Amino acid sequence: MKTREIIKTLQLEVLTGQETLDTEVTGGYTSDLxxxxxxxxxxxxxxxTLQIHQNIVAVAKLKDLAGIIIINNRKPDKDTLExxxxxxxxxxxxxxxxxxxxxxxxxxxxxxx
Amino acid sequence: xxxxxxxxxxxxxxxxxxxxxxxxxxxxxxxxxxQEIGIDTSIIIRAAIAAYEAEMNVVMYAQxxxxxxxxxxxxxxxxxxxxxxxxxxxxxAMQEGFSTATDEMREMGFGAGMxxxxxxxxxxxxxxxxxxGKGTSxxxxxxxxxxx
Numbered sequence: 369m370k371t372r373e374i375i376k377t378l379q380l381e382v383l384t385g386q387e388t389l390d391t392e393v394t395g396g397y398t399s400d401l402x403x404x405x406x407x408x409x410x411x412x413x414x415x416x417t418l419q420i421h422q423n424i425v426a427v428a429k430l431k432d433l434a435g436i437i438i439i440n441n442r443k444p445d446k447d448t449l450e451x452x453x454x455x456x457x458x459x460x461x462x463x464x465x466x467x468x469x470x471x472x473x474x475x476x477x478x479x480x481x
Numbered sequence: 482x483x484x485x486x487x488x489x490x491x492x493x494x495x496x497x498x499x500x501x502x503x504x505x506x507x508x509x510x511x512x513x514x515x516q517e518i519g520i521d522t523s524i525i526i527r528a529a530i531a532a533y534e535a536e537m538n539v540v541m542y543a544q545x546x547x548x549x550x551x552x553x554x555x556x557x558x559x560x561x562x563x564x565x566x567x568x569x570x571x572x573x574a575m576q577e578g579f580s581t582a583t584d585e586m587r588e589m590g591f592g593a594g595m596x597x598x599x600x601x602x603x604x605x606x607x608x609x610x611x612x613x614g615k616g617t618s619x620x621x622x623x624x625x626x627x628x629x
Binding site for chain 2: 400401402403404406407421426431
C-alpha cells in the first residue's frame, strides 16, 4: 500500500515530501527513542512518534523510511520542516495518539516482515 | 604492503560537538558513498546504524572529532577519534540502558543507553579506547566478503 492511500484512510495532514507519497509502505515502527528507530526500523516503514525536533529527519533519511507520522496533533519545529523539505522526507500529522495510529496502520497493512 | 591493504577509498569528515543541526550529516554522506560504490545493502544497513550512533556520541559528548572512512576490497573501516570528556567506565558504557545523557537529550529521544551496544552489535570488529578528560577513539571493521 502506498503512503498516499494510508494518508487518506488515517486522515493525516501532509506537511512535506508530497513527491514521495507513492512510496510502497513496508510496515510501521512506533517509538520515540532515536536509537531504537535507527536500530530496528526497516526501509519503507512509516515511523510513528511524538518527536518533533530536526534530528528525526536524519533518522528517516538514513533508514530510508517512507515517512514520519507525528501524533497527537503536535506541530514539528520550523527547522524540522525545512530539513524534511530539503531531504524530501514526508512529514505528516495525526490528531490521534500513537496507539490509535499504530492500530489503524496495522489493520491496513499488518506487519509485513 | 599486501595488495589487499590497498585503499580503494579513504575519506575524512569533521564532526562538531553540540551541533545538533548538522547531526546525521556525516553518517548520511557515508551511507551515500557506500551506496555509490555498490557495497552490499545488508552491510550498508549495519554500517549506517554504527556510523549514526558514533556520530551522535560525538555530537552529544565531545567537542569535536574526525571520522575516517577507509575502504579496501576486503573491508570497510570507521575510525572515530574525538576530543572530549572521554568515558570513565567503559564496562558500564557498554551496558544496554546505561547513559550519562542529560534530561534535555533524553527528551529528544537520545540517551537510551543503546548507542555503543548498537555499534558493537552491528560491526564485525569493535575496538574502543578512552582517556577520561581527553577523548574516545572508536575502531570499527565491517568485512565485505561475508563468506570468508
